[in-house]
Amino acid sequence: MTPILEMRGITKTFPGVKALDNVNLTVLPGEIHAICGENGAGKSTLMKVLSGVYPHGSYEGEIFYEGEAMAFRGIAESEARGIIIIHQELALVPLLSIAENIFLGNENASGGVINWPETYTRTSALLKKVGLSEAPTTPVDKLGVGKQQLVEIAKALSKEVRLLILDEPTASLQENDSQKLLDLLIEFRAQGIACILISHKLNEIRHVADRVTIIRDGATVSTIDCKTEEISEARIIRDMVGRDMAHRYPPRDVAIGEMLMEVEGWNVWHPEHAERQMIRNVSLNVRAGEVVGIAGLMGSGRTELAMSIFGRSYGRNISGEVRLRGKAVDTSTVPTAIAAGLAYVTEDRKGLGLVLPETILRNTTLSAMHKVSTYGVVDPGAERKVAEDYRTALKIRTPSVFQKVMNLSGGNQQKVVLSKWLFTDPAVLILDEPTRGIDVGAKFEIYGIINDLAAQGRGVIVISSEMPELLGMCDRIYVMNEGAFVGELAKGDASQEKIMSMIVKG
Amino acid sequence: MAQTGTEAARPALGHYLKGHLREYGILIALVAIMLFFQVMTDGTLMKPVNLTNLFLQNSYIIIMALGMLLVIVAGHIDLSVGSVAGFIGALAAVMIVNWGWPTPVVLLACLIVGTIIGAAQGYWIAYWRIPSFIVTLAGMLVFRGMTLWLLNGQSVGPFPKGFQLLSTGFVPDIFGPDKPNITAFVLGLAAATAIVVFAFRARARQMRYGIEDEPFIAFAVRNGVIALALAYISWLLATYRGLPNVLITMAVLISAYTFLTTSTTLGRRIYAIGGNEKAAKLSGIRTEWLTFLTFCNMGLLAALAGLIFAARLNTATPKAGVSFELDVIAAVFIGGASMSGGSGKIVGAVIGAFIMGVMNNGMSILGVGIDYQQVIKGLVLLAAVIFDVYNKSKQG
Numbered sequence: 085m086t087p088i089l090e091m092r093g094i095t096k097t098f099p100g101v102k103a104l105d106n107v108n109l110t111v112l113p114g115e116i117h118a119i120c121g122e123n124g125a126g127k128s129t130l131m132k133v134l135s136g137v138y139p140h141g142s143y144e145g146e147i148f149y150e151g152e153a154m155a156f157r158g159i160a161e162s163e164a165r166g167i168i169i170i171h172q173e174l175a176l177v178p179l180l181s182i183a184e185n186i187f188l189g190n191e192n193a194s195g196g197v198i199n200w201p202e203t204y205t206r207t208s209a210l211l212k213k214v215g216l217s218e219a220p221t222t223p224v225d226k227l228g229v230g231k232q233q234l235v236e237i238a239k240a241l242s243k244e245v246r247l248l249i250l251d252e253p254t255a256s257l258q259e260n261d262s263q264k265l266l267d268l269l270i271e272f273r274a275q276g277i278a279c280i281l282i283s284h285k286l287n288e289i290r291h292v293a294d295r296v297t298i299i300r301d302g303a304t305v306s307t308i309d310c311k312t313e314e315i316s317e318a319r320i321i322r323d324m325v326g327r328d329m330a331h332r333y334p335p336r337d338v339a340i341g342e343m344l345m346e347v348e349g350w351n352v353w354h355p356e357h358a359e360r361q362m363i364r365n366v367s368l369n370v371r372a373g374e375v376v377g378i379a380g381l382m383g384s385g386r387t388e389l390a391m392s393i394f395g396r397s398y399g400r401n402i403s404g405e406v407r408l409r410g411k412a413v414d415t416s417t418v419p420t421a422i423a424a425g426l427a428y429v430t431e432d433r434k435g436l437g438l439v440l441p442e443t444i445l446r447n448t449t450l451s452a453m454h455k456v457s458t459y460g461v462v463d464p465g466a467e468r469k470v471a472e473d474y475r476t477a478l479k480i481r482t483p484s485v486f487q488k489v490m491n492l493s494g495g496n497q498q499k500v501v502l503s504k505w506l507f508t509d510p511a512v513l514i515l516d517e518p519t520r521g522i523d524v525g526a527k528f529e530i531y532g533i534i535n536d537l538a539a540q541g542r543g544v545i546v547i548s549s550e551m552p553e554l555l556g557m558c559d560r561i562y563v564m565n566e567g568a569f570v571g572e573l574a575k576g577d578a579s580q581e582k583i584m585s586m587i588v589k590g
Numbered sequence: 591m592a593q594t595g596t597e598a599a600r601p602a603l604g605h606y607l608k609g610h611l612r613e614y615g616i617l618i619a620l621v622a623i624m625l626f627f628q629v630m631t632d633g634t635l636m637k638p639v640n641l642t643n644l645f646l647q648n649s650y651i652i653i654m655a656l657g658m659l660l661v662i663v664a665g666h667i668d669l670s671v672g673s674v675a676g677f678i679g680a681l682a683a684v685m686i687v688n689w690g691w692p693t694p695v696v697l698l699a700c701l702i703v704g705t706i707i708g709a710a711q712g713y714w715i716a717y718w719r720i721p722s723f724i725v726t727l728a729g730m731l732v733f734r735g736m737t738l739w740l741l742n743g744q745s746v747g748p749f750p751k752g753f754q755l756l757s758t759g760f761v762p763d764i765f766g767p768d769k770p771n772i773t774a775f776v777l778g779l780a781a782a783t784a785i786v787v788f789a790f791r792a793r794a795r796q797m798r799y800g801i802e803d804e805p806f807i808a809f810a811v812r813n814g815v816i817a818l819a820l821a822y823i824s825w826l827l828a829t830y831r832g833l834p835n836v837l838i839t840m841a842v843l844i845s846a847y848t849f850l851t852t853s854t855t856l857g858r859r860i861y862a863i864g865g866n867e868k869a870a871k872l873s874g875i876r877t878e879w880l881t882f883l884t885f886c887n888m889g890l891l892a893a894l895a896g897l898i899f900a901a902r903l904n905t906a907t908p909k910a911g912v913s914f915e916l917d918v919i920a921a922v923f924i925g926g927a928s929m930s931g932g933s934g935k936i937v938g939a940v941i942g943a944f945i946m947g948v949m950n951n952g953m954s955i956l957g958v959g960i961d962y963q964q965v966i967k968g969l970v971l972l973a974a975v976i977f978d979v980y981n982k983s984k985q986g
Contacts (some may be wrong), residue, residue, distance in 0.1 A: 397872060422874045436872050439865035441932050450862055451873040453855040460854045464795070504873065 086151060088113045088278045089247060094133055094145035103129045104143070105302045111247065114276045116269055118289045121299035122324055122523035127282050128172075130299070131249055135169045136162045150246075166246030170236045170253065178225035183207040185224050186239045210238040214268060228383075230261030237268065248272065249280045254288060258382045258549070266292050284523070286317045298323040321524055333556030334528065336535040340559065341372035343410065344543040345426075345512045350404035352392040352567075362388045362399055364568040370512055370543035375534060377554035378547045379583045380564035386547045387431055389564070390514045394428035395421040408511060422451060425511035429501055429518060431547070433494070437501040440490040444482060445471040447489050447500050452508045474503035478533060495526025502533060512543040519553065531557060551580045563587060603805045610804075611981055614812070616926060616941050616974075621815075623945060627952030634955050635948070638830035641823065646757060646902060648947035649836040650675065650895035652940055654918045655925075656847045657884075657891035659939040662922050663851075664884045665864040665931030666715060666722035669915050670707075670729030674892040676911030677733040678704050679900030683746040686753060693752045701893050707733070708889020709882065716881035730915065738908045747905025757901035759835040770825070771832035778824020778833075781841065782817040789813045836898055843891075848936045860884060864931030920967070921946055924974040945970070 089111040096104040104126045111117045121127050132138050134147065136156030147154045149165060156162045159169075176185050183203050192202045207220035214234045224232060233253055240248055250269075254262040262285075269279055269292055283289055289296060290310075297307045298320060305323045308315055321332075352363035363385050370376045378386050391398035393406060395418030406415045406424075413424040421428075430436040438447055448471045449456055456467040471485040478499040482492060489500055498518065505513060515534070519527045534557060537544050548554050554561055561578050563571040563586040571586040607614060627635045634640055654671050661668045678700050685691045685699065711729050714720045765772035793809060827833055851857040862870040863877050871877045895914075900906045925942030927934025946967065953963045 394872075395874075418872060418874045419876065428872065430872060435866075436868050439862045439869050439932070441865045442862065446858065446862070450870070450875070453858065457855050460856055462853055462855060462858065465798070508874075 085112055087111060087148075088150055089134075090148040091130070091134065092146045092148070094130065094143060094147075096129055096133055096138060096143040103302050104133070107145075107299065107302070107304050109297055109304065110307075111278050111280060112294075113278055114273055115294040116273055116279045116281055116292050118281045118283060118293035118296045119299060120283065120286075120289065120296060120320055120324055122525055125299045125324075125523075126302040127299055128251060129302075131169055131251060131280070131282070134162070135159050135167060135249070163243055166244055167249070168240040168243055168245045168247070169249040170233075170240060170251065172251045172253075174229075174232050174236055176224045176232055176235060179223055181221045181223055182211070182218060182227075182235055182238075183220035185235060186210060186242050188239075190243065206242070207238075210241050213241060214238045215264065228261075230257045230264070233257065233261070233265060234268075237265075245277060247278045247280065249282075251282045252284065253281070254283065254285060262288065286320055289320070290315055290317075296320065300324060324524055332528070333553075334532050334535055336375075336538065338373070338559060339539075340374045341541060343369060344372050344374075344408065345370050346405075346407045346410075347393060348405045348407070350389070350393070351402065352388060352399035353401040355398065355400050358400065362567050363392060364566075366404075366564075366567075366569050368545075368562055368569070370545055372541045372543060373538050374560065375538050375544045375546060375558050377558035377561040378545065378564055379551060379554050379561050379587075381587060382549060384564045384587075385567040386564055387516055388567075390428055390516055390545070390547060393421075394418065394426055394514065397428075422508050422510075425509075427451075427505035427508055427510035427513045429498075429505055429513065429515045431517035431520060433497055433501060433521075438489050438497060441488060443486045443488055444475070444480065444492075444500050444503075445485040448474055448485070448503045448507060451504050455507070470507060471503075474506065478503055479529060493523075493526075495522045495529070498522060498526070498530060499533075502530075506537075510542065512545065513537060514545045514547070516547045517549065518546065519548070519550070551583060554578075554583075555580065603807055606805050606808060613926070613935075613938075614808075615977065616924070616938060616945070617812075617815075619974075620941050620945050620948070623948055623952075627948060627955070631952060631955045635952055636826065638826045640951070640955070641826050642830050642834060644947060644951050645834055645837050645840075647951065648943060649757070649834075649840055650899045650902075651914065651917050651921060651947065652840055652943045653843060653891050653895045653898070654888075654914065655921045655939040655943045656843055656936060657888035658918045658922050659847075659925070659927060659934050659936055660851070660860055660884045661722070661888050662919075662927045662929075663864045663931060663934050664860050664881055665867065666881070666884070667919065668711075668722065668726045668885070668888050668892075669919075670711065670726040670733060671888065671892040671895075671918055672911040672914035672916075673730045673733035673737065674704060674707055674889060674911075675896030675899060675914055676908075677707075677737045677740070678893040678896030679906040679910045680737045680740045680746070680908070682753070682897055682900055683749070683906030684740055686749060687746050693750060696753070697756075697897065700897055701890060704893020704896070705886050705890045708886040708892070711889070712882040712885025715885060716878040722885075734912075737910070741906060741908050743908055745905045745907045747903075749901060749904055754901050754904055755835060757834075757836050757898045758904075760831045761833040761835060761838060763832055770828040771830075772828070774828040774832040775824050778820055778827070781824070782820040785820070786813055786817050839894075839898075844936065844940055851936050856880070861932055864928075864933070866932075917946055918943075920971045924971060926974075926978060942974075 087110045089109070091107065091109040094104050094107040095102070107126070107130055109130070119127050133143050136158050139157045140155035149167070154165070177188065180188070186207055187203055192199045192206065204220045211218060211220065214237050216231055216234045216238070218227065218231065224235060227235065253265055257265065266288055269281065272279060281289070281293065293310055295307060295309050296315065298305045300323065308319070346369040348367045350363055350366040351361065354360035354362050366389060368376070380386050388398050392402055393415060396402050396416050397418060406413055408424055415421040415424055415426060434440060439450065445467060449467050453462065456463055456470060468485070474480070475482065475485055480496050480499045480503070482496060489497055492500065518534070519530050522530065534544055534546065546554065546557060555578055559575050561573045561583065562569050563573065563583050565587045570589070573582060624635065654675070658668060658671065681703060682696050682700050685696045686693065711725050714725045715722045761773060761777070763771045763773045824833070859870065859875045859880055862875060863880060867877055896911060899910060903910070921943035922934065922939045923929070923942070924945055925934065925938030925940070927938065949967060949970065950963065953966065
């Protein structure tokens with residue numbers, strides 16, 4: 085079979101960095117080809133070379149597509165040939181309707197006047213193909229992330245796609261939405277559309293991929309044919325990180341001590357829709373040295389619970405009591421919550437966790453600047469030392485603590501956020517999706533940090549969508565659904581099936 | 591081996607300058623513009639009389655630029671400062687001329703009123719999240735109208751001698767009344783020395799922490815130029831009437847705000863708010879309170895500027911302060927502050943204000959029409975910001 089796409093010897097250099105080094109990639113017609121690699125391995129760069137974001141001439145190597153040598157100078161040229169890329173961060177205009185988004189820049193118009201009936205008919209047909217039952221006039225911001233993803237795919241279909249590229253499409257999707265999306269890919273395969281799937285989730289790769297190419301440090305490591313070879317997670321992880329990972333979760337000597345934090349009868353209402361109760365009568369506790377998980381689907385209220393406890397940063401009409409070491413404490417504002425010994429590591433690192441244009445140093449001390457200042461005047465030496473200490477302790481990979489955090493990888497950014505909160509010396513840390521969007525190697529390090537925190541006698545609450553992570557890390561797991569706790573499982577007792585059945589039963 | 595070691599530790603001069611083009615660029619631009627007008631005006635620009643005037647003419651813009659920098663760094667804008675300055679000038683005139691209040695009481699009252707005006711606007715912006723553009727646009731109209739109302743559409747003046755000293759007063763020469771004014775020159779030299787000493791101490795401290803990356807030659811040239819310029823300017827001023835009072839006020843304020851923005855937790859938190867307000871709030875920073883304070887401070891400085899302007903004209907007019915806000919905002923952006931907040935420097939805003947001031951002054955001496963002046967100033971602002979964006983895109 086002649087390949088639909090062949091990339092040969094692609095090398096792309098940025099000033100000072102070789103992002104891609106002699107990468108080869110072959111995609112056959114009608115196959116789902118997965119690309120795996122750590123963050124920063126070069127997956128996205130490779131796709132940008134393919135789609136013409138980096139124009140011909142700015143890289144070395146050759147691209148053959150449907151048997152012809154290609155020299156794309158821009159994304160418009162690659163789209164014209166049916167190569168459509170769907171980025172990790174969705175590129176939809178929130179206030180426009182589904183139909184307007186699908187045909188944005190490609191309107192059904194004659195002489196600049198849009199033919200709405202035809203637009204809506206075609207949109208309906210496309211939505212049907214992707215299995216989305218929404219009116220074409222619905223504004224995109226009224227849809228969940230999963231449905232928005234489907235709109236993106238419908239948009240790709242409207243352009244006669246021959247090769248669909250999906251960059252971590254399921255990263256922010258729930259289990260059932262991911263499943264829907266993967267089924268759709270299988271359907272496309274039957275229709276002869278080739279697909280490149282960039283993903284971190286090994287189980288879904290095993291589920292849909294025909295072949296897997298693994299990239300490490302800007303070079304292709306291996307291509308595995310799933311039909312002829314048994315594809316194991318261990319093998320993929322080994323190729324991705326270049327070392328064996330005997331244990332995906334580092335072991336910990338559990339030493340659970342005194343009661344640290346108790347939350348009782350916690351109720352929260354929606355900040356805008358006052359009649360919607362978001363958190364219903366939740367009670368939880370965490371002891372010194374304990375790692376407690378909160379499992380639940382996205383939208384079950386996990387983040388809302390955490391943020392409402394942490395300085396009432398979410399919701400209104402909040403009621404309930406927070407006790408630390410048996411004493412009721414005031415957590416009604418962020419400063420008092422911090423003073424009480426709470427820390428909240430957000431799931432939205434870039435939006436809520438970091439001041440991106442500032443340095444590692446300044447982000448590290450942001451929450452406890454008083455510790456490195458006298459009468460409001462900052463001592464630069466003391467501050468530097470703090471930043472350097474955390475850089476060493478958490479192994480933040482950077483040439484200097486004066487690096488701006490926006491230039492760091494996801495894993496290192498997360499370590500900076502952790503540094504900031506560790507510097508406040510909290511008794512209890514709430515970690516909301518601490519490993520989201522972080523590659524396998526860095527995940528392992530974050531798990532190690534969590535273990536260290538527990539070993540220091542702090543209480544850790546971990547919120548995660550990845551159940552294996554909770555099962556691997558936590559001493560106890562609360563299961564949450566629709567704003568309420570629906571169960572609690574001890575470590576030995578917990579399994580994915582049990583958690584799911586608790587969620588389903590509500 | 592040792593050779594390569596030291597070279598790696600000390601970045602090459604050219605490379606360093608490229609990375610910091612923006613910071614040096616604006617200083618170089620100011621020097622170039624001054625040289626240009628010095629030549630074009632046959633030396634009139636740097637004549638002691640004109641130099642003194644230059645400071646007097648721009649003092650109120652610079653003082654407001656200090657407050658505006660904080661406002662813009664916090665991610666906001668204040669369009670009302672011109673109207674507020676005009677209103678405070680009018681209020682001072684009414685208090686002194688019509689009501690006969692003593693000058694010190696009037697000064698204090700006016701500064702308090704200015705702060706309250708800032709607080710009133712800041713309240714809506716910080717606690718009600720109403721866009722600062724809207725609130726201060728409203729403030730711009732309201733206080734312009736109140737100025738007209740207060741003055742009944744007429745000019746009120748003149749002010750007593752004591753009040754005029756705010757702007758037109760000079761530091762007396764303790765060495766006697768003869769020219770040149772030795773006190774002025776000595777103070778100028780002292781300031782130049784202090785700047786060099788402080789710079790060396792800061793550099794030594796930074797070296798100790800290993801965070802200094804400015805090559806010595808760049809450091810020496812930069813501080814040398816600044817110190818020599820200070821000494822030269824103070825000599826020129828000394829040969830005329832000495833140091834204007836307002837120059838002392840400015841110097842004190844510039845130092846204080848530089849310290850505030852670079853070395854205090856308060857300043858650092860304002861930058862964090864501008865960089866990412868939500869993250870700052872979740873880090874325990876009282877974002878609303880600090881935003882509110884930024885506007886109170888702006889009101890205070892606008893009031894001070896209004897007083898100085900009124901003292902300079904020796905009368906309060908309904909037109910006072912019209913379009914000052916544009917000069918102030920332009921100065922801050924020419925000085926390299928980012929429109930989206932989170933970055934900008936006091937020294938940049940001051941140099942930006944001087945660039946605008948020297949151009950105003952130079953073009954007026956040359957007899958360039960007000961029409962062309964506006965066009966040229968607009969283009970300079972645009973060029974400065976384009977230069978900024980271009981630089982950023984090149985650095986990636």
